Amino acid sequence: MMAIRYHERGGPEVLRYERVPRPSPAAGELLVRVRASSVNPGDWQIRSGLAGDRFALPYVPGWDISGVVEQAGEGAAGFREGEEVYGMTASGGGHAEYAVIPAAQAACKPKSLSHAEAAAVPMSAFTAWRALLEQGALRPGETVLVNGAAGGVGHFAVQIAKRAGAKVVAVASGRNEAWLRELGAVEFLDYTEVPVDRSPWRADLALDAVGGPDGDRLLAAVKPGGRLVPVAFGVYSPDKAAARSVAVGEVLMPPISTDALARLAAEFDAGRLRVVLDSVYPLRDAYLAHERSEGRRLRGKIVIEMETLA
Numbered sequence: 001m002m003a004i005r006y007h008e009r010g011g012p013e014v015l016r017y018e019r020v021p022r023p024s025p026a027a028g029e030l031l032v033r034v035r036a037s038s039v040n041p042g043d044w045q046i047r048s049g050l051a052g053d054r055f056a057l058p059y060v061p062g063w064d065i066s067g068v069v070e071q072a073g074e075g076a077a078g079f080r081e082g083e084e085v086y087g088m089t090a091s092g093g094g095h096a097e098y099a100v101i102p103a104a105q106a107a108c109k110p111k112s113l114s115h116a117e118a119a120a121v122p123m124s125a126f127t128a129w130r131a132l133l134e135q136g137a138l139r140p141g142e143t144v145l146v147n148g149a150a151g152g153v154g155h156f157a158v159q160i161a162k163r164a165g166a167k168v169v170a171v172a173s174g175r176n177e178a179w180l181r182e183l184g185a186v187e188f189l190d191y192t193e194v195p196v197d198r199s200p201w202r203a204d205l206a207l208d209a210v211g212g213p214d215g216d217r218l219l220a221a222v223k224p225g226g227r228l229v230p231v232a233f234g235v236y237s238p239d240k241a242a243a244r245s246v247a248v249g250e251v252l253m254p255p256i257s258t259d260a261l262a263r264l265a266a267e268f269d270a271g272r273l274r275v276v277l278d279s280v281y282p283l284r285d286a287y288l289a290h291e292r293s294e295g296r297r298l299r300g301k302i303v304i305e306m307e308t309l310a
């Protein structure tokens with residue numbers, strides 16, 4: 001089968017479109033004929049070495065997939081050959097014509113979404129959902145600030161917070177204002193004009209999808225007694241957080257589940273959530289998709305489609 005693979009860590013130029021052995025499903029896994037796979041910052045953070053070296057080389061990137069079950073491994077109950085599924089692999093491998101995925105991290109593809117749209121969902125939407133509704137314990141009527149609102153996680157977070165009854169403040173660059181308001185933001189802060197620590201709005205809950213060395217700045221946009229949930233790694237000084245009585249959560253990366261994917265699928269099929277695709281690339285051009293993701297100026301999600309399959 002054809003796949004995107006790299007043999008050394010580095011920039012997008014290390015990505016090779018090449019023939020690799022087709023994986024076989026172990027017990028509890030599905031072999032999926034991949035129709036689309038989305039790009040997450042984790043893909044290039046692992047590729048570049050920024051996220052450490054826990055994945056052995058050569059390595060096929062790609063966590064999120066949507067496709068068709070080719071074969072169900074022993075004990076992968078609940079799935080049959082030919083079924084359309086979406087979900088997350090256990091350790092990458094999605095930028096390929098076939099990938100294995102734990103059955104416990106797969107569910108029926110949302111019927112209303114194309115494979116490209118469905119592949120955009122798992123990691124980003126699950127992260128936004130868990131951070132806001134579980135870790136952040138969002139309550140109706142609260143003000144929620146989404147920092148990095150135009151990205152993969154952020155654009156789902158805006159919609160999920162709105163549906164949960166929050167007043168949403170989106171933080172992004174000005175060119176993204178109109179579509180983020182359409183998705184549910186009632187206030188908009190252009191961080192290129194007004195730094196987030198000078199936000200005129202104080203949130204009960206802030207979701208930080210930006211992180212970095214300036215994480216602390218977000219504390220000033222949270223009410224005393226409020227919560228800040230980072231999904232990206234950032235610097236949040238415990239002293240500054242304590243002085244402002246803001247509870248800062250940890251960055252969590254729990255595995256996705258069939259149940260979570262099924263709940264998300266129901267939201268998309270009911271029209272309560274939508275996917276915004278920034279761009280779609282054929283598999284052989286995955287390096288362009290990684291380049292675009294790394295540029296950090298996307299709107300929504302970047303997807304890779306398997307052009308060689310009917």
Ligand SMILES: NC(=O)c1ccc[n+]([C@@H]2O[C@H](COP(=O)([O-])OP(=O)(O)OC[C@H]3O[C@@H](n4cnc5c(N)ncnc54)[C@H](OP(=O)(O)O)[C@@H]3O)[C@@H](O)[C@H]2O)c1
Nearest residue numbers: 041127148150151152153172173209231232253296297298
């Ligand atoms: N914990 C987890 O399980 C988990 C899961 C998924 C992702 N993550 C992490 O969460 C972070 C976000 O992921 P993502 O997929 O949403 O990334 P993404 O789609 O690549 O985000 C790009 C967006 O960030 C915005 N942005 C860049 N600098 C900004 C700033 N200073 N202030 C506000 N917005 C800014 C850009 O919008 P503008 O053009 O408007 O600036 C762009 O739309 C990444 O670090 C990722 O690794 C963690």
